[in-house]
Amino acid sequence: xxxxxxxxxxxxxxxxxxxxxxxxxxxxxxxxxxxxxxxxxxxxxxxxxxxxxxxxxxxxxxxxxxxxxxxxxxxxxxxxxxxxxxxxxxxxxxxxxxxxxxxxxxxxxxxxxxxxxxxxxxxxxxxxxxxxxxxxxxxxxxxxxxxxxxxxxxxxxxxxxxxxxxxxxxxxxxxxxxxxxxxxxxxxxxxxxxxxxxxxxxxxxxxxxxxxxxxxxxxxxxxxxxxxxxxxxxxxxxxxxxxxxxxxxxxxxxxxxxxxxxxxxxxxxxxxxxxxxxxxxxxxxxxxxxxxxx
DNA sequence: ATGATTTGACCTAG
DNA sequence: CTAGGTCAAATCAT
Numbered sequence: 001x002x003x004x005x006x007x008x009x010x011x012x013x014x015x016x017x018x019x020x021x022x023x024x025x026x027x028x029x030x031x032x033x034x035x036x037x038x039x040x041x042x043x044x045x046x047x048x049x050x051x052x053x054x055x056x057x058x059x060x061x062x063x064x065x066x067x068x069x070x071x072x073x074x075x076x077x078x079x080x081x082x083x084x085x086x087x088x089x090x091x092x093x094x095x096x097x098x099x100x101x102x103x104x105x106x107x108x109x110x111x112x113x114x115x116x117x118x119x120x121x122x123x124x125x126x127x128x129x130x131x132x133x134x135x136x137x138x139x140x141x142x143x144x145x146x147x148x149x150x151x152x153x154x155x156x157x158x159x160x161x162x163x164x165x166x167x168x169x170x171x172x173x174x175x176x177x178x179x180x181x182x183x184x185x186x187x188x189x190x191x192x193x194x195x196x197x198x199x200x201x202x203x204x205x206x207x208x209x210x211x212x213x214x215x216x217x218x219x220x221x222x223x224x225x226x227x228x229x230x231x232x233x234x235x236x237x238x239x240x241x242x243x244x245x246x247x248x249x250x251x252x253x254x255x256x257x258x259x260x261x262x263x264x265x266x267x268x269x270x271x272x273x274x275x276x277x278x279x280x281x282x283x284x285x286x287x288x289x290x291x292x293x294x
Numbered sequence: 295a296t297g298a299t300t301t302g303a304c305c306t307a308g
Numbered sequence: 309c310t311a312g313g314t315c316a317a318a319t320c321a322t
Contacts (some may be wrong), residue, residue, distance in 0.1 A: 041303075
């Protein structure tokens with residue numbers, strides 16, 4: 001996909017930008033009103049407030065809880081020594097940010113570590129659970145769940161939960177080459193140190209994404225319906241979505257795939273919940289189309 | 295030896 | 309009580 005937008009699409013683009021700005025403003029206002037910081041998220045946002053804040057906080061909090069427990073239970077005898085200590089220690093996640101993909105591969109640009117597998121009721125195939133490989137070293141909260149599709153065992157239904165808060169520290173700063181499938185996305189990637197484009201990891205090489213990948217945005221909190229890209233998203237929307245996609249989302253979402261949601265379908269809540277990535281998004285815009293928000 | 299995966303038990307939300 | 313998410317010891321791979 002080329003980086004040039006047809007002129008006829010520019011008005012739609014402006015519209016999208018406008019709505020983004022509006023959403024950002026709403027988020028900011030909400031932030032100001034609530035004035036209830038709920039902790040930093042990699043320093044990229046300070047407060048989202050309300051429900052979203054809670055959701056994020058809970059997912060942030062539970063790992064700390066695990067860590068506490070883990071550090072306590074050392075040295076005990078054989079089986080499940082810390083059983084009692086686990087009581088009430090972790091909370092099931094309330095998913096505030098998630099999106100799903102359907103792909104013939106489970107690989108993406110991030111490195112994941114499997115931490116569990118579970119048979120699911122009425123499902124032919126078990127579900128595998130992965131977390132970011134940098135969870136320990138950087139406390140990254142991103143997880144994903146992968147399940148083979150029953151009706152199409154060649155495809156995997158992957159649900160990404162949470163954003164990557166880890167930094168993919170590059171040994172060499174060059175990030176993406178011309179032949180990279182994210183080329184079109186990468187028009188915003190040279191934003192200096194803010195460039196957070198994930199690099200291909202050691203165990204995941206190029207994502208084997210093709211047009212057969214579908215992505216759908218999910219937010220358990222809003223009513224934004226997940227629909228098929230082919231049905232209702234214009235090529236501009238998909239391009240915009242790719243351009244605007246939060247940095248922590250899997251790179252497959254920025255490459256040649258069908259995209260489901262469009263940015264302007266975000267509810268206010270969604271925009272708010274995504275405020276952590278908004279700086280980057282806005283900056284990208286700023287860089288990309290000379291658009292200033294201040 | 296070290297790190298990744300497997301797998302059964304544990305825990306919570308609904 | 310059940311289903312699903314997570315832990316962590318055991319096992320496997322390098």
